[in-house]
Amino acid sequence: MPKDQFKTRLEIAKKRISEKNQDNKNDNPTSIGTAFKLSTELVAAVAVGTIIGFIFDKTFGTKPWFILIFFFVGVVAGITNVIRSAKNMQK
Amino acid sequence: MASNPMTQFNVHRIGPEIKIGTFDISFTNASLFMIISSVAILLIFNLGSKKNSLIPNKIQLLAELSYTFVSKMISDTAGLKAKPYFAFIFSLFMFVLFCNMFGMIPYTFTVTSHIIVTFVLAAFIFIGVTIIGFMKHGFGYLKLFVPSGVPAVLLPLIVVIEIISYLSRPISLSVRLFANMMAGHTMMKVFGGFVISLGIVGGWLPLSFSVALTGLEILVAFLQAYVFAILTCIYLNDALNLHH
Numbered sequence: 001m002p003k004d005q006f007k008t009r010l011e012i013a014k015k016r017i018s019e020k021n022q023d024n025k026n027d028n029p030t031s032i033g034t035a036f037k038l039s040t041e042l043v044a045a046v047a048v049g050t051i052i053g054f055i056f057d058k059t060f061g062t063k064p065w066f067i068l069i070f071f072f073v074g075v076v077a078g079i080t081n082v083i084r085s086a087k088n089m090q091k
Numbered sequence: 092m093a094s095n096p097m098t099q100f101n102v103h104r105i106g107p108e109i110k111i112g113t114f115d116i117s118f119t120n121a122s123l124f125m126i127i128s129s130v131a132i133l134l135i136f137n138l139g140s141k142k143n144s145l146i147p148n149k150i151q152l153l154a155e156l157s158y159t160f161v162s163k164m165i166s167d168t169a170g171l172k173a174k175p176y177f178a179f180i181f182s183l184f185m186f187v188l189f190c191n192m193f194g195m196i197p198y199t200f201t202v203t204s205h206i207i208v209t210f211v212l213a214a215f216i217f218i219g220v221t222i223i224g225f226m227k228h229g230f231g232y233l234k235l236f237v238p239s240g241v242p243a244v245l246l247p248l249i250v251v252i253e254i255i256s257y258l259s260r261p262i263s264l265s266v267r268l269f270a271n272m273m274a275g276h277t278m279m280k281v282f283g284g285f286v287i288s289l290g291i292v293g294g295w296l297p298l299s300f301s302v303a304l305t306g307l308e309i310l311v312a313f314l315q316a317y318v319f320a321i322l323t324c325i326y327l328n329d330a331l332n333l334h335h
Contacts, residue, residue, distance in 0.1 A: 036271075040267040041263050043263070043266070044263030045256055045263075047259070073251055073255060074259075076252055
């Protein structure tokens with residue numbers, strides 16, 4: 001019976017695939033992708049904060065103050081970003 | 092032989108100079124490689140979907156595999172609601188992937204190693220996702236900036252932080268792709284230069300290094316395209332399903 005044979009072969013192959021998937025659950029491409037995400041997350045928020053501070057300073061003429069404040073707010077935002085994406089990774 | 096590792100990123104004009112007002116819109120090597128990758132994508136998917144045989148040939152297999160890959164990625168990260176945006180994310184992923192991969196061929200130009208290219212892609216995603224969010228939720232989309240359960244005293248600070256973290260998305264998206272591509276290609280050029288300058292005696296070590304780096308760069312080229320697409324899905328998910 002070729003049809004029966006095919007069915008059993010298919011089942012064996014399916015079982016093997018599911019076993020393989022369980023074995024390397026931890027190194028699927030998603031985890032490498034999210035790891036790459038973390039690195040730039042922090043820097044980008046700091047950069048955005050500093051740029052906003054710079055623009056405010058330029059328009060209001062309050063030279064160092066807004067850039068100082070927004071730099072630190074940017075740092076906080078960056079850390080929040082990193083913590084948030086790290087939490088998403090653990091899900 | 093160019094000894095400066097950064098000369099590979101030079102943009103130069105091909106053909107005549109075209110100007111509109113003060114804008115220089117001449118055809119450059121960057122535009123050439125964007126066209127090459129777009130044409131390659133079109134060719135593969137045209138040939139791959141021409142003859143839908145049950146047992147696929149190699150090109151059809153390639154087309155079908157990439158289709159299911161992206162389709163699974165979207166349903167995993169953004170859910171069923173994101174299905175209408177499949178075409179956009181798929182073309183984005185394919186474009187970035189092909190630009191990265193064409194850059195791996197020696198003597199070609201890597202389009203994605205220029206921040207302006209990646210930033211334009213990321214800025215369009217950012218603007219598009221924001222518009223989608225406002226269309227779906229109206230002004231309720233602004234609730235994204237106000238997390239629930241925050242004391243009223245802290246609210247102004249939190250809102251500013253949330254806005255900065257929202258605005259940092261296109262920057263982190265574009266800087267990641269650009270920095271990875273540029274750093275990798277510069278490294279390969281530097282190690283290539285070592286091979287030449289150390290000659291036949293000491294050149295074997297940097298040569299083996301550049302072989303390993305080429306493998307790593309191909310991985311990075313794929314991975315960065317994947318990360319670019321998956322982050323677009325995540326941002327889209329935030330816009331479609333507001334859960335803050």
